[in-house]
Amino acid sequence: MTALDGQCETMTGVVFAGDLSAPEPVPEAGIEAAVGLLRDGRLFRYGEDRNSIPEAALLEQEFADYQGRKFCVGVNSGGCALFIALKAAGVEAGDKVLVNAFTLAPVPGAISHAGGEPVLVDIDDRYVVDLEDLDRKAASSGARFLLMSYMRGHIPDMDAVVEICARHDITMIEDCAHTMGGGWDGRLTGTFGKAGCFSAQTFKQVNSGEGGLIVTDDEDLAARAVLLSGSYMLYAQHRARPSLEVFDRHRFTTPNCSMRMSGLVAGILRPQLAELEDRNLRWRHIYNRLAADLAGIEGLNLPVRPAKEDFAPTSMQFSVSRDVLDDTQLAQFIDEADAHGVHVKWFGAPDPIGFTSRHDHWRYIDGTRAGSVPNADRVLSRLCDFRLPLWLSDEDCRTIAAVLSEAIATARANRVSACA
Structure with missing residues (x-):
């Protein structure tokens, strides 16, 4: 109702007829890969067929190459990628983890799942982490970790973030759920921290319904992430992995959390990397x-x-x-x-x-x-x-x-x- 005439005013005229929640179709090559896997029936995350390479292992190698990182681990979702990366990086019960306050629920959820305590860092008017507050809380909180969330694809000055983390001896894990293929000053997100975590949820850059990827150059973090993801003793089937000797350091002390990406998801995703x-x-x-x-x-x-x-x-x-x-x-x-x-x-x-x-x-x-x-x-x-x-x-x-x-x-x- 307007203040002048006392009549309720509503919009007329223009209407958007599309559905903003509707994604593009999965590429035909992804559909064909999925159908082939369904006909074959080998859908479990590991196989005992020694003559074939699992789809997830192929995707991991291809995504590691794209990111320019040594190791990659495919998991069920972006949220469990964050959890596994935090655990594999050394987060223990009660550890404080810095995280920017503008993020989505799976991010603090991953910190809680790993046993950590979120310490919220303020944001600025650009929707990214406030560098002064990050510096201040890095000094005062006692946190040893930062979960850097590029919420909705907004990327802060990563040169400054890296400098703050180095000065306070803080390990950074990157939440790149909204930034696959994005970066700062020509450098891809997922390459600034100790590990980068990506999502393949329907509304992200690649679409398998749900799925996650972890990239890192740290061989111990990679081996622990593979074991945490549920490799049993079949970790040799991974291609973007560290040497088997690295697994010997961790295989008896790392729990199996059964979060490994399925071959069906990987088969749907592989053709999308090229696009x-x-x-x-x-x-x-x-x-x-x-x-x-x-x-x-x-x-x-x-x-x-x-x-x-x-x-x-x-x-x-x-x-x-x-x-x-x-x-x-x-x-x-x-x-x-x-x-x-x-x-x-x-x-x-x-x-x-x-x-x-x-x-x-x-x-x-x-x-x-x-x-x-x-x-x-x-x-x-x-x-x-x-x-x-x-x-x-x-x-x-x-x-x-x-x-x-x-x-x-x-x-x-x-x-x-x-x-x-």
């Missing part, structure tokens, strides 16, 4: 096209992307100015956009919805020890995002921007209390 660079170019085009349109909407603010950030965007984030919409109006904006075909997630919503939650929703974390993150609280209260499927055309981008523009105008004009 990775082209996909990321297409995603950047979509992102830049939409960013240009959204930049003209009053009250909608996009983060600055530094020239050194080689981002690989599978989604779009923006903040809504409190001067333009209050919280009630922001909730109406979300509803209006959704009703017109653009499903926007709001990190500031009172309750977690779908995949979206924030640190104060993770009540298994000890808030008194997790650390204060006032800027993250401010930023997340106004932060929105939505998916960018690869099939979006320039016309689709224009339509999405028009829907969001109208939704903001409608929410801004309405006196919500009278329309309730």
Whole structure:
């Protein structure tokens, strides 16, 4: 209802008819590989057929080569990749692990699974880790580990992050779930820390429904990760692995957690690696096209992307100015956009919805020890995002921007209390 005429005002006109949750199909080569495996029936993560190489072992070698790292381990999901990397890096019960406050629930979940205690690090207005707070908490927390989460594909100044970790003797594990093929200043994410962890969930750069990959140059971490993933004593079947002598140091003291990637998942993924660079170019085009349109909407603010950030965007984030919409109006904006075909997630919503939650929703974390993150609280209260499927055309981008523009105008004009 407008403040002037007392009539409830709703959007009319433009509607986006697509489904932002719909991915591109799996490439035919991946489908053929999956069908071949189903016909063969050898779906278990290891085989006793000495004349063939498991699909997961082939994928590991190919992804290690792509990343320029010595070793790679395929696992069930990005979340269990984080858990295994943390455990293999030496995280023990009660160890404090630094993590930036803007991330998704599987990240602190992996820390908890490994027995660690998350210590939240603040973020800045670019949605990345605040370097001053990282330096401060690295010095004061007693943490020996950093789980660096490139949430939604936003990459901080990694030269500075590496320097801070080196100065405080902190081991960094990278959460690269949203940055496969992305990097900083020409260097791929997943190569800055002791290990890098990737996701093959449907909404990421490659799609097998679910799956994870760990890369590292550390032979002991790699051997422990292979054993943790559930290799039994069949670790020799891995190709991107350290020497068998390294496994002798760990095979009797490392538990089997049964998290190994299946051959079916690996077979679906292998053909997609060849398309990775082209996909990321297409995603950047979509992102830049939409960013240009959204930049003209009053009250909608996009983060600055530094020239050194080689981002690989599978989604779009923006903040809504409190001067333009209050919280009630922001909730109406979300509803209006959704009703017109653009499903926007709001990190500031009172309750977690779908995949979206924030640190104060993770009540298994000890808030008194997790650390204060006032800027993250401010930023997340106004932060929105939505998916960018690869099939979006320039016309689709224009339509999405028009829907969001109208939704903001409608929410801004309405006196919500009278329309309730």
